[in-house]
Amino acid sequence: MKRRSFLKGATVAGVAGAATSTFPAPAISQGLRQWRMVTTWPKNFPGLGTGAELLAKFIDKGSEGKLKIEVFGAGQLVKPFDSLDAVIAGEVEMGHGTPYYWRNKIPAIAFLSAYPYGMTAQEQNGWIQYGGGQQLAEEMYSELGCKYFLSGNTGVQMGGWFNKEINSLNDYRGLKMRIPGLGGEVIKAAGAETINLPASEVLNALESGAIDATEWVGPYNDLALGLYKKAKYYYYPGWHEPGTTLDNFINLREWERLPSDVKAVVEAANVAVNQLVLSEFVARNNAALKTLVGKHGVILKQFPESVLASFSTLSDKVVNDLASNDQRSRRVLDNILTYRTEAVAWTSLSETTFTAARFLYSYNKA
C-alpha cells in the first residue's frame, strides 16, 4: 500500500515522520511529548470540537504536561475524512471523529457509532463499556494500527432538514441527502441518493443544490451550522442515529510508547469527555431548538408513524443484509443483539415508565 501524505501545504511541512519532527529529541527524552490531534469537526465546534479540546486539556493537566496535544479543526492539517489515514500513517498521533466515517475500511465499524433503531446513548455506553463493545472496537481499530477510545455521544439526533414535508416514504425517492453510516444505507434503500459530507460543507451543498436535504446532529449543533438558512422543515426523531458515539483514535505505536500513567490519564480523560459531551448536548439542545423555531421560523415536525414503520422494515433488511455478507458485521451485530434485548427491556421498564409518569407532575404549577 502506497503511503501518501495527507497533510496540506507548506505551512505544515516537516511533520510527515518522526525523523522530521518539529519537537526536539531532548524534550522527549525528559518524558515530555507534544502530539497533534486532527479532528473531523470545525475547530471548537459546539459539543464535538469542544469535546476534542476538553480531551486535550484533561490529558495535558492530568499528565502534568508530559503529553501536550495541539488540536486541529477539520481541514487545518488534513481533510476531515482523511483524519484516520493521517493517524494510521503516523503523520499525526491522534484523531477525533466518529466510527462510521471509517466504514469504507471495515464495514462493521459503523455499528460502533450508531445504527438505525438501535440504542440510546445510555444503552450504547453500556454496550461498549460493559457489554463487549470495547473488545470488538479494539479488535477492529488495532487492525488499522490504532488504539480506540469511546469519546463522546450526541444523544438522540434529529431526523433531518428538508425543504418539503415528509408524508410518506415516496417523498425520499430521488432525494439527494447528506446522511452517513447505516442510516444512509436505509435512505438509499428508500430510493434516495446519499452522500456523506463533513460539517464544513453541508450548508454550501444545500445552497448549491448539490443536496436537497441533510441531517447533522441536533439543535445545538445544527443552529451553529446555520442549516436553517437553507432548509425549512426540521424532523424528529433521529431513528437512524439514536445515540451516536465519537471516537478517539491513536496511532498504535505512539500509544504503546506512552508510560503507563499517561495511558491511564488518556483513558480516564476519554471516559470523562464521553460523559461531558453528552451533558453539553442535553443542557443546550432545547434552548437552541427554541431559537430555531422562534427566531428563525423553522417548522418542527415529527415523522408520521407510517414513515417510521417503513424505515423500521428497511432498517431490518439493511442491517441483516450487511450481516449476511460480512462475517465481522455478523459477529458485531450478534453481540449487540444479545446485549440490546436486555438493555431495551430495562429502559422500557425504567426510563420509559418514569418519563411517562412524570407528566402527572407539575412543579411549575405550584
Add this chain to the structure above:
Amino acid sequence: MKRRSFLKGATVAGVAGAATSTFPAPAISQGLRQWRMVTTWPKNFPGLGTGAELLAKFIDKGSEGKLKIEVFGAGQLVKPFDSLDAVIAGEVEMGHGTPYYWRNKIPAIAFLSAYPYGMTAQEQNGWIQYGGGQQLAEEMYSELGCKYFLSGNTGVQMGGWFNKEINSLNDYRGLKMRIPGLGGEVIKAAGAETINLPASEVLNALESGAIDATEWVGPYNDLALGLYKKAKYYYYPGWHEPGTTLDNFINLREWERLPSDVKAVVEAANVAVNQLVLSEFVARNNAALKTLVGKHGVILKQFPESVLASFSTLSDKVVNDLASNDQRSRRVLDNILTYRTEAVAWTSLSETTFTAARFLYSYNKA
C-alpha cells in the same frame, strides 16, 4: 463544635490526625500521598462499591502513584452515615456516598442526589455539569469543609420492595419503610413511617420486622442485597429517585494541598466513574431482574397510575414546602426548575419519541 473520633476500635489506631499518620513524612516530601476513602457502601458492592474502587484505581494509575487511595467499605473504619463527618474532621481524606445522606447538615443538599419526579441520569448530569448544579454543590460542600465531585449514577431506581400489593395511597398508611431523601418525605406525607438505613442493615431490618418495606436501588444492587428473601412484591418505576447521583467528598485542606496535575486526575477520574457506574447498572439490571423473577419468584408490578398521580401531588407539596421554609432550597429548586423545563422538553422530543418508535422495529424477528 466538639471534634469526635468516628474511627472504630484499636485496629485503626493512629489515624486520627496528621501527627500520627502511618505514612512516613519522606514519602509525602517526595510528592507521594496515601489517602483513605470511607464509603457508605459495602466493600466492592456492585456498581456503588465497585465505583469507589474504580475511582481509586484511576487516580493511582493516572497520578503514577503520587496519590494512592485505600478504599474502606461501610463500617470498616466508620459507620456508613458518619463518612462525611470523618472527612470533615480530617480523620480520613476522602469519602464516597450520595448527597441526601447529608441533608441533616444542609437540607438543600438532597436535591443533588435526586428528587421525586425529578430528572433522569442524563438530565441530572446535564444540570450538574452544564446547568449550574456544580456551582451550587461546591457552595454547599465547601461550607462543610469539603470539595465535591459528582461520582456515579444509578439511573432510574425501582419503586421498592413490599409484602403486599400497593393498590392505593392508603396502602402506605402506617407502613414502616426504609426510604431516604425527599422521596422519604413524600412517603411520610402519605402516612408512612420512614427510616434511612445503610445497605448492610436493610435485610436484617426487614427480617426483624423493624421495617415492612424498603427501596434500595434496582435489580443489580437489590439482588446482591438479597432483599427478595424477605419481600415479595417489587414495584416500578422509582418515581422518587429517577437518576440518583453519588458524591465524592474530599477534605478541603487536603484537596488544596494536592498539586494541580493530581487535582486534574481526580477531576477526570470522577467524571469517568460517573459514566461507568451508570453503564454498569444499565448493562446488568435486566439480567438481575430476570433472576429475581425467574429464580426467586419475585412478583414484578407497576404502581397503579392513581398511586403515581397521588405521589406527584404530594411531591409537589413536599418540595415546595421545603423551598418555602429554607432559602437555600428555594435557590437550588429555582435553578433546577429553569434547567429542568428545557431538559424535559428535549427528552420528550428526542428519547421519548425515539424509544416509542423503536417498538415498530424487529431486529430479533429477522
